[in-house]
Amino acid sequence: MKNKASDIAAYKYTSNDCFLIDANVWLYVGAPPSANIASATETYSAALKNIFQSKSTVFLSSTILSEYLNTYVRIEFNAHHKNNYKDFKTFRNSADFQAVGAKASADAQVIAKLCVPMDDRFSSCTLDDVFKDFESGINDFNDSVIIHFCREHTCKLITHDSDFTTGGIDILTGNNRLLSACPA
Numbered sequence: 001m002k003n004k005a006s007d008i009a010a011y012k013y014t015s016n017d018c019f020l021i022d023a024n025v026w027l028y029v030g031a032p033p034s035a036n037i038a039s040a041t042e043t044y045s046a047a048l049k050n051i052f053q054s055k056s057t058v059f060l061s062s063t064i065l066s067e068y069l070n071t072y073v074r075i076e077f078n079a080h081h082k083n084n085y086k087d088f089k090t091f092r093n094s095a096d097f098q099a100v101g102a103k104a105s106a107d108a109q110v111i112a113k114l115c116v117p118m119d120d121r122f123s124s125c126t127l128d129d130v131f132k133d134f135e136s137g138i139n140d141f142n143d144s145v146i147i148h149f150c151r152e153h154t155c156k157l158i159t160h161d162s163d164f165t166t167g168g169i170d171i172l173t174g175n176n177r178l179l180s181a182c183p184a
Contacts, residue, residue: 034079
């Protein structure tokens with residue numbers, strides 16, 4: 001089933017709205033110092049301001065937080081440390097990682113304070129469907145878990161990821177490709 005994507009800049013937020021914000025959006029508004037992703041920062045920063053002013057509920061799942069932290073430290077590794085270590089795991093076990101990890105953790109703690117932590121409800125996922133979607137390339141594993149979360153918690157997903165075309169959920173985005181692929 002196709003998702004329904006709406007333009008995040010045109011959406012009218014209310015206190016009755018519930019959202020799950022994808023890791024890529026959190027990275028646009030709370031990017032690591034080396035990230036070069038300013039193109040959508042204004043769009044998503046304005047949306048977050050509207051969301052919090054309207055007193056909408058913003059959920060946070062362990063999947064989103066994990067993706068945020070892992071992507072954050074990999075961006076910094078690739079920008080500054082890749083040539084100094086044989087691989088990422090070696091970097092992660094180094095003294096250089098500690099400063100990067102501390103900054104990523106501090107930023108993630110700010111996100112956590114803005115949100116309501118919610119259980120992913122993985123135990124209620126239909127794993128056959130998740131694996132079928134993964135095998136066929138329709139959704140990656142985490143995306144299927146995120147879609148399941150949105151269904152279980154009756155919330156809209158805010159994402160910039162153009163892969164979120166199937167799942168039968170409502171999406172807010174500033175990504176024109178996703179808006180074209182999934183008209184509301």
